[in-house]
Amino acid sequence: MVDATDVQGYRDKYDGQMERLDEADIDDRDRDAIERFIVHCRTNDSDIDSLGTVVGHLNRLRLSAERSPTPLVELGSVDDVNAFKLHLEDEHGLSEGTIRNYTKAIRKFLSYRDLDFADDVSVGAPPKRRHDPDDEIDQDELGALLDASANPRDKAMIALLADTGLRIGAVLSLQMQHVDVQGRRATVTINEDANVKGDDGTKPLTWSRGYLANWIDVHPRPGDPDAALIHKLRQWNEDDDAALIQQYAGRIITETAGRAGLDPDRIEARLFRSTTISQWIRDDMGEQAIKHRTGWEKDSRMFEVYSRVTDEEMNDVVFDHYGIDAADGGGESGPPLEECPQCRTPLRGGEAFCPGCAAPISSSASEATDETSSALREFMVEADDADARAAAASAAETAENDPAFASALIDELEKLE
Structure with a gap:
């Protein structure tokens, strides 16, 4: 079973x-x-x-x-x-x-x-793999997939695949004990008891946090640490952790793509991982951070698979030198949102933070929030004056609940760099 x-x-x-x-x-x-x-x-x-x-x-x-x-x-x-x-x-x-x-x-x-x-005995060289950026899932397609998802569980599964870059086997093997969405820095921890290919440790969540939190709100057994995170919706019992079999999850993705008006033969689980890794490369995340998130060995040559993506980056350097702008803005790795995935507040588009709950909406806002929080904590540790430490603590708390203050604080800190 x-x-x-x-x-x-x-x-x-x-x-x-x-x-x-x-x-x-x-x-x-x-x-x-x-x-x-x-x-x-x-x-x-x-x-x-x-x-x-x-x-x-x-x-x-x-x-x-x-x-x-x-x-x-x-x-x-x-x-x-x-x-x-x-x-x-x-x-x-x-x-x-x-x-x-x-x-x-x-x-x-x-x-x-x-x-x-x-x-x-000669096995022979493995075939050269090359990732084609033209095959990637773009932001509009990702948004369409999320909109076409049949239920919060499927929405959370697709968001996790697109945000974390984890293989589908790793996502499906997660249990409730492996998930932490309580703080601002949400994480999932790889189930090392599972047949998970070359990955371990704790992985960060960014924009998918809200989708995951919404699913957990209606999860059949949120308080059972052994229950599967991506849980069956029917035909399960208390003795069963109710994990989905990988083939069934793949069928869910295919059917969701069909409802979204996309080619079901093209949209498959592995494409989320390659798309996400490409976006991290474009975002200049850094090789070691990417290797941590993907589970690649530190001496891995997997970046050669994504050589066309790094070619794009070098081309951008040349275009920027000559002041030639791209046709579109690009930049963000998450889907376009019509409402906050955390509190459902309607969004007009382009917000860095939710106007209702102050949750970071864009991936850049999420990263900036993390950096700001780290800087304030560092200041609290190093400051000699008790009033200064208290002021930093108050600023951190206000930033977590006031989107305007959070945005302004990040702007001011960036000016000091």
């Missing part, structure tokens, strides 16, 4: 793959060797941290055993492996990328069996 630790359904997929292996028309020596290898992967291989990886190896090794002219246990050289790769291409019509995935599983299988030539 799917739960917040396995929203991809890997446990069910694993059971299904083991049944297929048991029923496969393959050499019994291959079947036995693959079963032993899978036990090793699950218990002794420190390089494997996800059941999904095990499922992938199991699937490809079974298919390899079914398609190989000779049993896998009889592969005795690099030439044998290369001949099998050609067989997969010529006889089964598999693509270069699929053959590469087969070869990765076979090499790991051969290495487990302590065969001397295993390390000499």
